[in-house]
Amino acid sequence: MSEIAKLELNGKTYEFPVTEGTEKEKAIDISKLRDLTGYITMDQGYKNTGSCYSNITFLDGELGILKYRGYTIEELAEKSNFLEVSYLLIFGKLPSKTELEKFENGIRKYSLVHEEMKNIIDGFPKTAHPMGVLASLTSALTAFNPKSVNANNESEMFEAVCKTMSKFLVIATWTYRKNKGYPLNYYDNTKNYVENFMQLMFSLPTGPYKIDPVVVSALDKLFILHADHEQNCSTSTVRIVGSSHAGLFASISAGVSALWGPLHGGANQAVLEMLEEIKDNGGDVAKYILKAKDKDDPFRLMGFGHRVYKNFDPRAKIIKKAADDVLDTLGIDDPILEIAKQLEKAALEDDYFKSRNLYPNVDFYSGIIYRALGIPTDMFTVMFAIGRLPGWIAQWKEMRLNKEPIGRPRQIYTGNVGLQYVDINQR
Numbered sequence: 130m131s132e133i134a135k136l137e138l139n140g141k142t143y144e145f146p147v148t149e150g151t152e153k154e155k156a157i158d159i160s161k162l163r164d165l166t167g168y169i170t171m172d173q174g175y176k177n178t179g180s181c182y183s184n185i186t187f188l189d190g191e192l193g194i195l196k197y198r199g200y201t202i203e204e205l206a207e208k209s210n211f212l213e214v215s216y217l218l219i220f221g222k223l224p225s226k227t228e229l230e231k232f233e234n235g236i237r238k239y240s241l242v243h244e245e246m247k248n249i250i251d252g253f254p255k256t257a258h259p260m261g262v263l264a265s266l267t268s269a270l271t272a273f274n275p276k277s278v279n280a281n282n283e284s285e286m287f288e289a290v291c292k293t294m295s296k297f298l299v300i301a302t303w304t305y306r307k308n309k310g311y312p313l314n315y316y317d318n319t320k321n322y323v324e325n326f327m328q329l330m331f332s333l334p335t336g337p338y339k340i341d342p343v344v345v346s347a348l349d350k351l352f353i354l355h356a357d358h359e360q361n362c363s364t365s366t367v368r369i370v371g372s373s374h375a376g377l378f379a380s381i382s383a384g385v386s387a388l389w390g391p392l393h394g395g396a397n398q399a400v401l402e403m404l405e406e407i408k409d410n411g412g413d414v415a416k417y418i419l420k421a422k423d424k425d426d427p428f429r430l431m432g433f434g435h436r437v438y439k440n441f442d443p444r445a446k447i448i449k450k451a452a453d454d455v456l457d458t459l460g461i462d463d464p465i466l467e468i469a470k471q472l473e474k475a476a477l478e479d480d481y482f483k484s485r486n487l488y489p490n491v492d493f494y495s496g497i498i499y500r501a502l503g504i505p506t507d508m509f510t511v512m513f514a515i516g517r518l519p520g521w522i523a524q525w526k527e528m529r530l531n532k533e534p535i536g537r538p539r540q541i542y543t544g545n546v547g548l549q550y551v552d553i554n555q556r
């Protein structure tokens with residue numbers, strides 16, 4: 130028998146159906162609550178609120194489980210690659226060889242970014258943060274691709290997906306090139322997606338650029354780990370912006386802005402800045418652990434804690450190993466990394482962090498790898514955005530195909546009541 134939730138309010142009892150997902154998580158469906166009772170629910174930060182039904186990603190924060198379309202993140206990180214995972218997320222199944230080839234060719238076909246986009250990037254000061262530039266350039270893509278996408282039209286949707294995957298990668302690297310004063314590079318259709326990232330970022334017209342396969346493999350894994358994470362802040366943003374029927378590029382641009390914040394994707398940059406600050410202040414790790422525990426001090430250990438994972442972050446386990454491999458293979462000896470290891474050990478042994486289930490999250494280690502790969506700190510969140518892109522696209526597409534209503538939360542008003550307007554001369 131299906132479960133029913135009962136609510137008693139002012140002597141009346143209301144019944145609400147319980148809905149269950151395929152992984153057995155449950156929700157009380159309160160969609161009729163306001164109609165029936167006149168009340169709304171209050172849930173700041175949406176900690177208890179499901180906003181949609183989704184077939185894309187499952188995660189269990191208590192057990193530390195993350196799956197894309199039913200496959201565990203561990204298996205995908207070990208056996209798959211970023212483009213295949215992107216296909217899986219966006220189109221719902223692992224591609225056949227032919228399907229994957231078609232996808233890669235589609236990405237190549239649309240990889241040229243309109244030359245006039247260079248005028249737009251030229252308008253930014255050299256010091257602009259790459260995430261701000263990326264959000265603006267993503268939005269600007271709309272001007273060059275004005276047709277809004279019909280998610281029900283398979284070929285139109287496929288074209289839009291390929292365009293987004295290729296052009297976003299190119300403009301993401303342009304934000305770095307602009308900052309360095311380097312000429313902007315073009316996608317190379319003879320290389321794969323992640324190789325292209327390295328080449329777009331680092332190759333110079335003055336000489337050949339050698340792509341290191343160890344680096345490409347580590348990056349590929351990092352992108353897989355970041356590819357989707359169900360209804361997080363930036364993904365919910367993409368869905369809610371798209372729910373007004375704003376286009377794909379505009380919705381993704383909003384996702385980039387949401388990701389930028391230090392409590393979300395910006396944390397990987399914040400981790401490195403924190404480690405540098407600790408180093409510059411004499412490397413006293415214990416002092417910073419005390420600061421993080423002090424409730425009168427706003428300082429938090431960046432890269433620790435997670436809204437959903439209250440046990441461990443499964444991505445952090447995989448990435449920790451990748452970080453060790455990369456550092457070993459590249460033979461990197463960096464004092465910042467020593468501080469990171471000390472901090473991790475001290476926090477994991479400390480009761481404050483243990484009792485609150487505060488473990489290193491994916492951003493703690495991703496920043497360390499990016500640094501080892503020579504990626505500048507202010508590009509870290511851009512790296513996250515490149516990885517998250519297929520997730521955003523998949524969620525946007527699903528939201529449109531499910532014909533979800535416009536996202537529009539309610540509120541409880543707590544402002545003034547009944548004021549009378551006073552003329553400006555009498556105030």
Ligand code: ACO
Binds near residue numbers: 394396434435491
């Ligand atoms: N350092 C010190 N104390 C912390 C930290 C931290 N990093 N994170 C949480 N706490 C403490 C809080 O002060 C609170 O303590 P209290 O119960 O004594 O009041 C308790 O742990 C619970 O914290 P909340 O803020 O309620 O947890 P919430 O789930 O809302 O926040 C968040 C999660 C935002 C990730 C938080 O842990 C944080 O700010 N971490 C640092 C930033 C970070 O690494 N963000 C990346 C997240 S991963 C991602 O976006 C991919």
